[in-house]
Amino acid sequence: MSGQVMVTFDDGTEDQYHSCLVLTDNGVSAVVGVASKLMGTPGFLSIEALEHMKDDGHFICNHSATHPWLGKGAEKPGLTKIEWKDVLQDYESAKDELNNLGFHGDYLMVPFGTWNIDGEVGMSSILEKFRWVRMTIGAPLPEQQGLWTVDGAKRLYPRNYSGRSIGITAAVDIRDKSRTERWVRTAEAADALCVLVYHRVGHPVGSGQDITWEHFLSEVKMLTEAKERGVEFVLPTDLVPEETK
Numbered sequence: 001m002s003g004q005v006m007v008t009f010d011d012g013t014e015d016q017y018h019s020c021l022v023l024t025d026n027g028v029s030a031v032v033g034v035a036s037k038l039m040g041t042p043g044f045l046s047i048e049a050l051e052h053m054k055d056d057g058h059f060i061c062n063h064s065a066t067h068p069w070l071g072k073g074a075e076k077p078g079l080t081k082i083e084w085k086d087v088l089q090d091y092e093s094a095k096d097e098l099n100n101l102g103f104h105g106d107y108l109m110v111p112f113g114t115w116n117i118d119g120e121v122g123m124s125s126i127l128e129k130f131r132w133v134r135m136t137i138g139a140p141l142p143e144q145q146g147l148w149t150v151d152g153a154k155r156l157y158p159r160n161y162s163g164r165s166i167g168i169t170a171a172v173d174i175r176d177k178s179r180t181e182r183w184v185r186t187a188e189a190a191d192a193l194c195v196l197v198y199h200r201v202g203h204p205v206g207s208g209q210d211i212t213w214e215h216f217l218s219e220v221k222m223l224t225e226a227k228e229r230g231v232e233f234v235l236p237t238d239l240v241p242e243e244t245k
């Protein structure tokens with residue numbers, strides 16, 4: 001019994017450079033989803049920083065071009081709703097841009113998750129165009145039917161799960177600091193796979209999924225201890241290999 005964990009970061013904010021350096025020092029590789037049009041703009045990782053992270057073994061992938069919103073789910077002040085065809089076009093333009101830079105544009109972590117895909121029809125077009133897709137918690141996708149559901153909507157996956165869509169098991173959150181550790185230990189006990197998601201690190205006091213640096217260091221400690229116990233850290237290409245061209 002050892003279990004597997006995938007550590008993911010959303011949005012490619014500049015603080016993630018230092019978070020990933022600490023993970024590198026502890027032998028953990030992470031998946032970083034960037035919005036390609038935001039790269040190098042204030043507050044976001046530059047291409048040079050991302051190249052360095054890639055050289056350190058982190059997996060730089062697609063989190064759309066502009067972080068578009070399909071207009072479903074809770075209102076998002078300041079965001080404009082756009083149509084599905086334009087959302088899909090946004091994901092695809094990021095794919096080309098990131099692939100041209102030598103990153104993993106074919107591996108998509110959908111912004112706003114399930115809410116930002118136009119139902120099953122949208123999902124099949126996504127799976128046609130992308131090699132692997134990470135959705136959010138509780139995403140009721142055809143490929144996940146029959147998979148192991150625990151604690152309401154949260155999911156663990158079978159070891160070495162090779163489905164092309166996957167959901168998040170747990171998001172780090174200041175309101176429940178033991179949440180990620182609980183899921184890592186559950187995956188470990190069941191020899192299953194859990195997918196963790198982190199957002200910004202270095203918030204002065206923490207806010208929802210944006211955590212303080214101190215909180216992140218306790219997460220790194222938890223992950224490092226799990227690694228020492230034999231938990232395996234995986235990247236998307238360990239589960240769904242790149243297409244051979």
Ligand SMILES: [Zn+2]
Nearest residue numbers: 010011111112
């Ligand atoms: Zn995002």
